[in-house]
Amino acid sequence: MNILSIDPAAIDWARAQFALTAIYHWLFVPLTLGLAVIMGIMETCYYRTGRPFWRHAARFWQRLFGINFAMGVATGIILEFEFGTNWSNYSWFVGDIFGAPLAIEGIVAFFMESTFVAVMYFGWDKVSKGFHLASTWLTGLGATISAWWILVANAWMQHPVGCEFNPETMRNEMTSFADVAFSPFAIDKFCHTVTSAWIIGAVFVVGVSAWYLLQRREAEHELAMQSIKIGAIVGLIASILAAVTGDESAYRVAKVQPMKLAAMEALYNGGNDVSLTGIAAVNPFSQPDYENQREAPMRVAVPYGLSILATRTLHGFVPGVNDLLNGYTRPDGTIEPSAEQKMERGRMAITALAAYREAKASGNEAEATAQAAILKQHFPYFGYGYIKDRSELVPFIPINFWAFRIMVGFGTLFILFFALVLFLMRKRKASPTPFPRWLLWLAIALIPCAYIASECGWLVAEFGRQPWTIQDMLPVGASVSDIGSAAVATTFFLFLALFTAMLCVEINIMLKQIKKGPEL
Numbered sequence: 001m002n003i004l005s006i007d008p009a010a011i012d013w014a015r016a017q018f019a020l021t022a023i024y025h026w027l028f029v030p031l032t033l034g035l036a037v038i039m040g041i042m043e044t045c046y047y048r049t050g051r052p053f054w055r056h057a058a059r060f061w062q063r064l065f066g067i068n069f070a071m072g073v074a075t076g077i078i079l080e081f082e083f084g085t086n087w088s089n090y091s092w093f094v095g096d097i098f099g100a101p102l103a104i105e106g107i108v109a110f111f112m113e114s115t116f117v118a119v120m121y122f123g124w125d126k127v128s129k130g131f132h133l134a135s136t137w138l139t140g141l142g143a144t145i146s147a148w149w150i151l152v153a154n155a156w157m158q159h160p161v162g163c164e165f166n167p168e169t170m171r172n173e174m175t176s177f178a179d180v181a182f183s184p185f186a187i188d189k190f191c192h193t194v195t196s197a198w199i200i201g202a203v204f205v206v207g208v209s210a211w212y213l214l215q216r217r218e219a220e221h222e223l224a225m226q227s228i229k230i231g232a233i234v235g236l237i238a239s240i241l242a243a244v245t246g247d248e249s250a251y252r253v254a255k256v257q258p259m260k261l262a263a264m265e266a267l268y269n270g271g272n273d274v275s276l277t278g279i280a281a282v283n284p285f286s287q288p289d290y291e292n293q294r295e296a297p298m299r300v301a302v303p304y305g306l307s308i309l310a311t312r313t314l315h316g317f318v319p320g321v322n323d324l325l326n327g328y329t330r331p332d333g334t335i336e337p338s339a340e341q342k343m344e345r346g347r348m349a350i351t352a353l354a355a356y357r358e359a360k361a362s363g364n365e366a367e368a369t370a371q372a373a374i375l376k377q378h379f380p381y382f383g384y385g386y387i388k389d390r391s392e393l394v395p396f397i398p399i400n401f402w403a404f405r406i407m408v409g410f411g412t413l414f415i416l417f418f419a420l421v422l423f424l425m426r427k428r429k430a431s432p433t434p435f436p437r438w439l440l441w442l443a444i445a446l447i448p449c450a451y452i453a454s455e456c457g458w459l460v461a462e463f464g465r466q467p468w469t470i471q472d473m474l475p476v477g478a479s480v481s482d483i484g485s486a487a488v489a490t491t492f493f494l495f496l497a498l499f500t501a502m503l504c505v506e507i508n509i510m511l512k513q514i515k516k517g518p519e520l
Helices: 008-049 052-085 088-122 129-158 177-181 184-214 218-256 258-265 305-311 321-326 339-362 365-386 397-427 437-463 485-516
Strands: 163-166 171-174 276-279 300-302 468-470
Touching: 008 052, 008 129, 008 184, 008 218, 008 437, 008 485, 052 088, 052 129, 052 218, 052 485, 088 129, 088 171, 088 177, 088 468, 129 177, 129 184, 129 468, 163 365, 184 218, 184 397, 184 437, 218 258, 218 305, 218 397, 258 321, 258 397, 258 437, 276 305, 321 339, 339 365, 397 437
Parallel strands: none
Antiparallel strands: 163 171, 276 300
């Protein structure tokens, strides 16, 4: 994996193409997960009450689910193929580990979804009510299981566990499937991501229903009111759970990705009793001069907040960007090496690997054993051997800082919004439409806001771990395929046109179905 032989432009284009595909894919996935819960609840109401209304309501949201589901599958398949086309070095290096959850996702979850989604759509009046209800819930469960394995793979990239490097094969090999599949980092990521997807589903349902009320469509009035009620309940629960799981995720990030946390907070110099930044004047377009600034200007913060979030103690030590670059002494007395020391140890690991393979080829077992010991000693810093300058180890702070605040800000707004909707619904039962018009317009406006908040969460997750494809183990520059930048650039624009067309088609079909309303 000699990154010096790879066209730097190819790295940028490969990253851009993967980001493009992932962003478009994530426009479809969360709505799929969120609508699965809503339509499952509605069909459960039909099963328990026998009222035809609930059947029509469930089938209406199922149609919108199906349109979105098909688009998500199309973009997801392309996303997985890109690992082999654009990131072949990465796939070779960790394919034995990373490929396992992806394979399970394809074999188990995808087939589960495909089987039961057919029953859900075409099984009305052909199977029993109980079996059809089970199929609806199992379709949503299949989509959620699919998300689980994808998020396990992503979490492993953020915090690699359950593996060991084999110098014979030049690959990382899995030593514990359980450690990979059920790592605390993976569990936190899954819980936070799925609950955020439920928020999008709830906001979408409430927003569409609000449009019916604004249009004063009497035929859809009951659908709108019941959908708002269910959507708001699901949304409020999901919003609170997202806040709780987000706090736990931040605590986990502080332990295994401290540079990401420092970038999220624009924390240049750490210490004890660190406050949590509410807002600060961080230029969104340029990397701040973190080496010469004590903190971001015009900073408003909550005293002790970051120490509590990161260490669960009032006076806990939280390292900043400069601490992580220059090295520091941890509270337990262990010394964290500086960036230069890590880079040097990384180069020693790479050199030892080359010497090991040379000794093996020449049959010098004694030398091979000695070099293997050196490699094992310094392998925790293997990826740093590819880093040329310490500044590469600092993610782009403005994106992480502002994306995190947009996500948290909208998340807080969703809690207040859903709580207000439920309060008004309970407080004014006598009114056929207990919501003021401004609140209905706000419900519609929050649909794109929910997507923005979700995408911001992924921006923090992925930009925050740069320059790493695998945290501390493999940088992006050493992961990309050795292909020409022109080829990747060409497919980038092809995908951009294709995905944009798909998105426009989906929006058009969805709007037509919404305008048409449920089939009574």
